[in-house]
Amino acid sequence: MKRRPFLQNTFLGLPAASSARIFWWVGKFSWKGWLVFTLAIACALGRVSFAQEAAPSPPAPDLVSSEALELIRDECVGCHRTGKSKGGLKLTTQEGFKAGGESGPLLEPGKAAESLLLAVLSKEGDPHMPPKKQLSQKQIAAFKTWMEAGAAWDAAVLDRPPRPQPVALRPMPSGVHPVLALAFSPDGATLAVARGGSVELRDATAARFPVKTTIAAHVESVESLAWSSDGATLITGGFRRLRFWKAADGVALGEMTEGLAGDVTALGVSGGTLFVADSLACRGGFVHRLNGVEHKMVQTWKAHDDAVFGLVVSADGLWLATAGADRLARRWDAGSGALVGTYEGHTNQVLAVAFDSLAPRLATTGADREIKVWDRESREQDAVLGDRKQVTSALFWSKDGSRLVGVTDRGNGTVFSAIQKHTGEQRSETAKEQKLEKVDAVLQSVTTTADGAKVAAGATDGRFFVWKSADGKLIPVD
Numbered sequence: 358m359k360r361r362p363f364l365q366n367t368f369l370g371l372p373a374a375s376s377a378r379i380f381w382w383v384g385k386f387s388w389k390g391w392l393v394f395t396l397a398i399a400c401a402l403g404r405v406s407f408a409q410e411a412a413p414s415p416p417a418p419d420l421v422s423s424e425a426l427e428l429i430r431d432e433c434v435g436c437h438r439t440g441k442s443k444g445g446l447k448l449t450t451q452e453g454f455k456a457g458g459e460s461g462p463l464l465e466p467g468k469a470a471e472s473l474l475l476a477v478l479s480k481e482g483d484p485h486m487p488p489k490k491q492l493s494q495k496q497i498a499a500f501k502t503w504m505e506a507g508a509a510w511d512a513a514v515l516d517r518p519p520r521p522q523p524v525a526l527r528p529m530p531s532g533v534h535p536v537l538a539l540a541f542s543p544d545g546a547t548l549a550v551a552r553g554g555s556v557e558l559r560d561a562t563a564a565r566f567p568v569k570t571t572i573a574a575h576v577e578s579v580e581s582l583a584w585s586s587d588g589a590t591l592i593t594g595g596f597r598r599l600r601f602w603k604a605a606d607g608v609a610l611g612e613m614t615e616g617l618a619g620d621v622t623a624l625g626v627s628g629g630t631l632f633v634a635d636s637l638a639c640r641g642g643f644v645h646r647l648n649g650v651e652h653k654m655v656q657t658w659k660a661h662d663d664a665v666f667g668l669v670v671s672a673d674g675l676w677l678a679t680a681g682a683d684r685l686a687r688r689w690d691a692g693s694g695a696l697v698g699t700y701e702g703h704t705n706q707v708l709a710v711a712f713d714s715l716a717p718r719l720a721t722t723g724a725d726r727e728i729k730v731w732d733r734e735s736r737e738q739d740a741v742l743g744d745r746k747q748v749t750s751a752l753f754w755s756k757d758g759s760r761l762v763g764v765t766d767r768g769n770g771t772v773f774s775a776i777q778k779h780t781g782e783q784r785s786e787t788a789k790e791q792k793l794e795k796v797d798a799v800l801q802s803v804t805t806t807a808d809g810a811k812v813a814a815g816a817t818d819g820r821f822f823v824w825k826s827a828d829g830k831l832i833p834v835d
């Protein structure tokens with residue numbers, strides 16, 4: 358089976374021109390943006406990357422008692438869960454397991470050997486599960502032992518990332534080099550631009566932002582990018598891996614793969630701590646906390662029931678916010694990882710989230726074409742921004758809190774400032790808006806300098822753009 362990171366499904370392996378045609382088609386006829394379209398395809402086709410499956414997965418070293426639950430998590434819930442319950446069966450909770458599907462319970466007490474569950478797993482099973490795969494005798498025996506012992510449920514096992522199946526990555530087709538992430542260094546002097554698998558370090562103090570260094574960072578697309586707090590290290594995230602680079606000369610400092618299960622879709626840095634969003638389309642979005650100095654994973658939790666598209670740390674380092682494909686945004690205590698608030702209101706995937714550093718509020722953008730500003734504590738919507746005609750695919754709040762910037766899949770962008778709490782019908786009074794000069798590109802990443810004076814955005818075709826916030830004019834770049 359071919360697997361591709363869901364963000365790269367954007368291209369479906371097609372040359373840029375055909376992809377552009379698909380974007381156009383989708384943009385024209387579908388009420389959803391292309392982004393949602395490609396994500397839906399990713400859900401349908403399964404996962405990940407210009408990669409092929411290599412050797413079979415190694416035998417599970419885990420306890421027998423949790424092996425059956427791990428098999429359910431890794432082999433079954435992809436098709437038997439909320440939102441996709443084939444045969445009417447949901448295997449994500451004990452209630453779902455007990456209820457069974459259209460043909461009734463999977464297990465009659467005391468009759469494990471004759472259970473429907475073992476019947477579908479056997480070679481002769483009709484239907485046969487998993488449909489295109491045969492579980493080993495050992496794995497089937499694990500199910501039998503587990504059911505004979507009373508089919509005890511441990512929800513924590515289901516909430517851990519699935520055990521990654523080995524894959525071998527192949528180089529991406531030439532011409533596929535989306536700019537999925539870009540970030541200014543803490544001192545604002547360098548702009549890091551991820552183009553496909555490489556990262557360009559560009560001089561943000563010189564005219565036209567010339568390239569200082571190009572790092573051949575990953576085989577797959579770089580999906581996320583962050584600077585260490587001191588600006589000395591650059592961190593890149595791709596498919597199941599993080600890499601660390603010396604910012605001064607682009608020399609590799611190390612790699613981390615252990616414990617990463619999917620696409621590293623977002624990164625957040627706070628002091629010496631690195632937060633990593635680890636996404637499996639349709640399966641779950643996990644957050645890992647890393648001790649930045651040793652790159653050691655110290656905590657993992659399931660943040661969303663679907664991919665995590667956005668992750669930010671507040672300027673004071675107290676809060677972490679995540680944007681989920683499950684239509685929710687969530688806020689976490691950055692110190693403990695405890696959930697402190699869920700922001701409900703988007704009617705489609707939440708694509709990005711941003712914290713205001715001046716007021717207790719945060720902003721989210723969704724595939725439902727809305728930018729929402731929320732009261733951080735009450736979790737009520739303070740304002741809805743934008744014209745609701747386009748999908749704002751990326752959102753960034755300048756570090757000083759002065760400007761919130763959103764860019765769209767149609768090449769538009771808006772700088773919002775002086776955002777007011779929404780009181781009456783007058784949407785126009787909600788915020789001051791400065792439109793960015795339109796570009797002919799599908800924009801999907803955005804950042805600003807700390808003072809918000811300059812905006813940079815990346816496009817699916819590999820270009821990036823820089824604007825002056827004050828008048829929205831493009832600044833030419835090489």
Ligand code: HEC
Pocket residue numbers: 428429432433434435436437443444445446457458459460461463473474477484486487488
């Ligand atoms: C690729 C998707 C897929 C995967 C993975 C999958 N299933 Fe299914 N499952 C289906 C579909 C589709 C049906 C309905 C088939 C039919 O009714 O002919 C089904 C039906 C079933 C049924 C019958 C439900 C009923 O009441 O009719 C059981 C039991 C079942 N699956 C168990 C499992 C188990 C256990 C696993 C993991 C080992 C699993 N499935 C993995 C797609 C899947």
